[in-house]
Amino acid sequence: MASDxxxxxxxxxxxEAVWRLAARDGLEAVTLRQVADEAGVSMRLVQYYFGNRTTLLLAALEILNEEAEAAAQQRIGALGSDIPARELVRAILMELLPLDEDRRRRYVVQSAYFVRFLTDPQLQEVARTADPALESLLASILTADPTIESDDTFADAELLIAFAFGLQAEMLLNQLDEPHALRLLDRTLNRILGNPH
Amino acid sequence: MASDxxxxxxxxxxxEAVWRLAARDGLEAVTLRQVADEAGVSMRLVQYYFGNRTTLLLAALEILNEEAEAAAQQRIGALGSDIPARELVRAILMELLPLDEDRRRRYVVQSAYFVRFLTDPQLQEVARTADPALESLLASILTADPTIESDDTFADAELLIAFAFGLQAEMLLNQLDEPHALRLLDRTLNRILGNPH
Known part of the structure; x- marks a missing residue:
């Protein structure tokens, strides 16, 4: 028996094989057979580890998201614990932007999932009931900082996150380069959280 | 010869056949053959009207966008010409949200295109060089209104549009319902353009 x-x-x-297929050909046509071939393993092994096609697609997305979160926490942890709320919020929103090859690849894969989430009822239910953990995290950071004026930090967190997702899409399409996107991010933070100066 | x-x-x-296939199965596997079958016409006719696969996909997107713009202009035109800038900007941003079945269907199709735009170099070039017409329109509306304070209306237009695209994605995933999304839209307009009261 294999070790953990x-x-x-x-x-x-x-x-990883699922991610490569998703980024290259989309998720529509992906079969267990193709995933097995792409991964260089047997189809029985794919089934043994992941079950059917839907549970495989969901598990592959979960692994992608877990790795994204681990990478984000490492980068944000490196900033230290005594940075201002605004800087912390900025760093968290920057994690949603394709600022390196790793994140770009990840968001292309997530975009391929996105379309499936819109049309597959089982996947749609997963998206609909997703925990708004990121919104709650941002809101708690904003609430904890007395210098930030807001009558509804959760709503501010929600709109900042929607904005960052819009930036992400425009950056993926190369309609915004990194300096331009970061200027817009800072402008939005100034408008929502107040100017830091 | 056919009339115009x-x-x-x-x-x-x-x-329409391309849109249905895109929403159902994504654009990856769409062939001229499938489009012809879905439209109930011959493959030669598809080629006669649209050329090859890439020119067909681009033309089908162009027709989708033209219809979206026509519908948007009709709805916005119905508001009359003497509404405040803020209301006009709000109406334009609402056109980006899936507020009816027509727009929802359209944005699902656009999402299917989105993934292809990220991975197909020819399509990517089209996206990259797209005219920021919507940003320019919003910026000119903001600039024309002396009650709106902004040192950079184009940047404000850009961030409002990025925000609306983020809302669109969350609404498509059913993570935000319409009242919730409109509350966030109004909050953002208050924060960026100032409170109307």
Whole structure:
């Protein structure tokens, strides 16, 4: 029997195959057979680790999101614990932007999932009931800072996140380059949280 | 030879087939053959009207966008010409939200295109060099209103549009319902353009 570490490695190997297929050809036509071929493993192994096609697609997305969160926490943790709320919020929103190859690849894969979430009822239910964890996190940071004036920090968190997702899409399309996107991000933070100066 | 009207009807019939296939199965696997079958016409006719696959996909998107613009202009025109800048900007941003079945269907199709725009170099070039016409329109409305304080109306237009695209995505995923989305839209307008009261 495989060790836990081996299992995790296998699962990641298969998830990576899903991500590559999603970014290249979309998720519509992806079959267990293709994932097995792309990962270089047997179809039985894919089924053993992930079950059917829907549970595979969801698990591959979950692994993608977990890795994104780990990378984000590492980058944000490196900023130290005593930075101002505004800087922390800025850093969290920047995690949603394709500012390096890793994040760009990840958001292309998420875009491929996005379309499926719109048309597959099972996936749609997962999206609809998703926990607004990011909104809650931002709202709690804003609430904790007495220098930030807001009558509704949760609503401010929601609109900042919607804005960052819009920026993400425009950056993925190369309609905004990084300096331009960051100027807009700072302008929005000034408008919503007040000017830091 | 077909009349201009017949030609337009034929072109729309074929474009509609592309939209249905895009919303149902994504654009990755769409072939001229499938489009012809879906539209109930011959493949030669599809080629006669649209050329190859890439020119067909682009033309079908163009027709979609033209219809969206016509519908938007009609709804906005119905508001009359003497409404305040803020109301006009609000109405334009609302056109980006899936507030009826027509717009929802349209934005699902656009989402299917979005993924292809990220991975197909020819399509990507089209997106990258797209005219920021909507930003310019919003900016000119903001600039014309002396009650709106802004040192950079174009940047405000850009961030409002990015925000509306983010709202659109969250509404498509059913993470925000219409009243909630409109509350966030009004909050953002208050924050960026000042409170109307």
């Amino acid at each position: 570490e081996n299992k995790a490695r296998r699962r990641r190997q298969i998830a | 009207e017949n030609k337009a009807r034929r072109r729309r019939q074929i474009a």
